[in-house]
Amino acid sequence: MIxxxxxxxxxIKEFVEQNESEEIQKYKLSDLEWIALKCFKTILAVPHAFQQKLSHEMTPTLCYALPSFEGMMKAWENLKIDHPDTTNVIQAGLDKLEVYRDYTDIVPAYLLSMMINPSMKLKWIRKNLPTQLSRIKRLFIAELRPYYNNIVTNNSPIKQRSRTAHEIAEEEANAILGLDTETLSPGHAGSLEDKVEAYLLDPTYFQ
Incomplete structure (x- = not known):
């Protein structure tokens, strides 16, 4: 609407100027009010962008929640600098976002959804939450553990991921050089921790 x-x-200005009706004139905006309206449009564009980012119909978007949330807060912080007269308005929104961010800290799904996304994995976490990296990796392993143990207990075959071109080339090089592939690539050993490490070390895709 804005x-x-x-x-x-x-x-609108021309219409109001040409119409002297008291009913119309009471809706006339001053120059400052028009400026304020433009500022509000800029401010509200930030949560609108957040909503657009998470509104795909066919693509899971939970993995974008935390990055977009932090992006929204940073954008509003920058707008406080660009439009100091609107600081109180923006701060009210930031205070509300802080409350919601506290909720995301106790819901692991936001972090885990990034880790299982092959285009993200630990990329955003390394950049924005480096001090929590080890804890998040442990959380990821802990969540996978019951499923992994169930597969191992039932002797169900674990579907192997497709090898990357680099891995194939490395295996060929090891064969030519007579090197022990398993010794040189411990990340692909059998434990859950090693498999997770191998997955996280693989390059991210679809960048």
């Missing part, structure tokens, strides 16, 4: 009003700003 965006549409701003698109019609000149037409």
């Amino acid at each position: 965006e549409r009003v701003l698109e019609l700003e000149e037409g």
Whole structure:
């Protein structure tokens, strides 16, 4: 609605100026109010972008929640600098976001969804939560443990991921050089920890 009003700003001003009706004149905006409206549009564009980022119909988007959430807070912090007169308005929104961020800290799904996304894995976590990296990896392993143990207990075959071109080339090089592949690549050993480490060391895809 605000965006549409701003698109019609000149037409609205002209209409109000030409109509002396008291009923119309009471809705006339001052120059400062028009400026404020433009600021509000900029401020509200931030949560709108957040909503758009998480509104895909066919693609899981939970993995984008934390990065987008932090991006929204940073964008609003920057707007406080660009538009100091709106600081109180923006801060009220930031205070509310802080409350919701506390909730995300106790829900592991947000972090785990990033780790199982092959285009993200630990990329965002390493950059933004480096001090929590070890804890998050332990959390990931702990969540996988029951499923892994069930597969091992039932002797169910574990579907192997496709080898990367680098791994194939490395195996060929090891064969030519007479080197022990398993010794040189402990990340692909049988334990859950090793398998997780191998997965996280693989390059991210679809960048």
